[in-house]
Amino acid sequence: MHFNLPQGITLEHLIITFNLRVITTPDTPAQDISEFAIHSLRLGEEDHVLPFPGCEAHLFPVNNGLLLQIIALPSQASGPIVQQHPIQIHLAQPESTWNDLCSNVESWLERQQGRILAACEEGFQMLTQNLSNQHSHSIVDKLKSILGYDIFLLDNQLDVLAWAGGEYLPEKQISFIPPKIPTYTPATSPARFVNSFAGSWKGSNKDIPLTWFPLSSQQGILGYLGLSVLREKFGSVEHYFLTKAATLLTFELLKNQGINENERQHHRDFLFDLLYNNFDSLEVISSRGKLWGWDFNKPHLVAVGEIQDFTLLPAERQRLSNLITKTSRTIHNFNPGAICLERNNQVVFLFPLEEMIAQSLTTSFAEQLLQPFWKVADTIFSGRKFFFGLGNLYSTAREIHRSFQEARSALEIGRLLHPDKLLTSFSELGIMRLLQRLEHQELEDFRLETLKPLLDFDHDGNLELEQTLLTYYLCNGDHNLAAQKLYLHPNTLRYRIRKASEVLDRDVSHINNQLNLFIALQIGRLKGLWS
Secondary structure (H helix, E strand, O other), X not given: OOOOOOOOOEHHHHHHHOOOOEEOOOOOOOOOOOOOEEEEEEEOOEEEEOOOOOEEEEEEEEOOEEEEEEEEEOOOOXXXXXXXXXXXXXXXXXOXXXXXXXXXXXXXXXXXXXXXXXXXXXXXXXXXXXXXXXXXXXXXXHHHHHHOOOEEEEEOOOOEEEEEOOOOOOOOOOOOOOOOOOOOOOXXXXXXXXXXXXXXXXXXXXXXXXXXXXXXXXXXXXXEEEEOOOHHHOOHHHHHHXXXXXXXXXXXXXHHHHHHHHHHHHHHHHHHHHHOOOOOOHHHHHHHHHOOOOOOOOOEEEEEEEEOOOOOOHHHHHHHHHHHHHHHHHHHHHOOOOEEEEEOXXXXXXXXXXXXXXXXXXXXXXXHHHHHHHHHHHHHOOOOOEEEEEOOOOOOHHHHHHHHHHHHHHHHHHHHHOOOOOEEEHHHOOOHHHHOOOOHHHHHHHHHHHHHHHHHHHHHOOOOHHHHHHXXXXXXOOHHHHHHHOOOOHHHHHHHHHHHHHHHOOOOOOHHHHHHHHHHHHHHHHHHHHO
């Protein structure tokens, strides 16, 4: 069934219908205002408001004629733009009296409004019928036939949900980069007409003009409708009809959002079971993963990250959620099959590799894979670091849970030992990965048995022998390097090392003593995590 919307009520229709002749004067506007649609028309002192977007005009009698004033110009926003200096058009004296003219114009406006509303309601019922028949995507096809423009519907992540091209846009949906959409905040009260802004689609031969319509609810922006028409060419009746249709489109977006949220919950449940080893076999993991396009027959790098100085404020959590949503799409473009999820305000990545690589290469691989994430994170959490821990690489998905726990340990210990390092791998933790698994009391007992005289000495003095001895060992016994890190003269460092030997009553350079002392000193560092 072919259907077209009727033309709108314009100033030109008004002038022609009632034989109102324009008289050219010095203040007659140069711009053509005849095609302006009418939103409201004041006849003398009485206003007649139409439900369609357009201009606000006043018509009243003056000496030897009529004066038509344009008080507000049409706007694609929520209402007309008020003019500081109204546009004035002088009209010749009509054949009928002023009262008869007003009566005739009122009747004409009512008939035209009824004609347009009836046609719009017919079109709206056609769209509603498509939805009731569960033809969710056909609403966009039907909108194209009604409005006459190529149309596509996007979700709030700019993924195409429905596409009806063929005239100006390609007939089939293709991958493209949408124009940059400015930040748009829905009004606290509903606008009279759906908002819009101009854009374009980068075609192979030329740019196609687009008009973008944000579709929103109390939750915020749900998606966008794109039409292949210049914004200023979009008619008044079309805009009114699209405002009505926006209710149906918003419903479709909410339904799609609910479906996606339900699917994401299934994703999360599966991934949490994977990370906590709740599956009986590799076959179950592989078959479940294939449902969502994930190949768990490949080895996966597992990384766990967290933002510096994160708080539990709702706004902060929303920013983290936005970051995950945004980077998931970006990283998936570079590495299809990559998985990103949030867990306890941390970010978990699973990166599939085509084959096993040497453990020594995993850190450089992970750094490369995480670069897009860090780039986006810097725009959302400006000036704050995002730290990651990396687990060991295993050949089977049955060990992903193990790599996940290792990545968590690497993140925790790495932030303690290397506060400026963005990525720490589990393989570089050394003895700290063993110490972390032991009972705190047992570790503290060993530390005190080994270091108590030195700790007591530091408590009473100011030589900081514990920190001096730890730095000395971390620098492999290099006096000059250790002194540089502690901002000391090398001779001062040597004096402190001798003093530590004296206080401990043992040779701190002997290998057996070094081993015990270094472990005890590292336990002191681990205590920072115990709280």
